[in-house]
Amino acid sequence: xxxxxxxxxxxxxxxxxxxxxxxxxxxxxxxxxxxxxxxxxxxxxxxxxxxxxxxxxxxxxxxxxxxxxxxxxxxxxxxxxxxxxxxxxxxxxxxxxxxxxxxxxxxxxxxxxxxxxxxxxxxxxxxxxxxxxxxxxxxxxxxxxxxxxxxxxxxxxxxxx
Numbered sequence: 614x615x616x617x618x619x620x621x622x623x624x625x626x627x628x629x630x631x632x633x634x635x636x637x638x639x640x641x642x643x644x645x646x647x648x649x650x651x652x653x654x655x656x657x658x659x660x661x662x663x664x665x666x667x668x669x670x671x672x673x674x675x676x677x678x679x680x681x682x683x684x685x686x687x688x689x690x691x692x693x694x695x696x697x698x699x700x701x702x703x704x705x706x707x708x709x710x711x712x713x714x715x716x717x718x719x720x721x722x723x724x725x726x727x728x729x730x731x732x733x734x735x736x737x738x739x740x741x742x743x744x745x746x747x748x749x750x751x752x753x754x755x756x757x758x759x760x761x762x763x764x765x766x767x768x769x770x771x772x773x774x
Contacts, residue, residue: 736757740754
């Protein structure tokens, strides 16, 4: 019900169509040609030409604008260079302070460079290699090594603070 498209086609024959004779067409064409001959082309509208003083004033304004913006750019460049040099000096100062601070800490690290508990470690490794099937026999040595590591950690933390 109204959901499908209709397949009917309607054709209309136009019996009342206007037919123009060739004579009428020729007459209309000749009238158009006559009108075009009378007015060949419209005259161009005169353009406004500013007086010479206007161009001179405009050129002066342009030169003044250019000078203003050139001065403004130079001012901004100077301000940028001033800020940049200040930042560079601060960077160098901070870099020197950091190198001084961490340089002294590097000296402290070289003193403690030897790994602690090397003897206990060697004893544990020796015990494991001699008793590969009975690792629980080495538990006393492992506990001694663990205590040594804990004591060296505590000593390192207290030394740094």
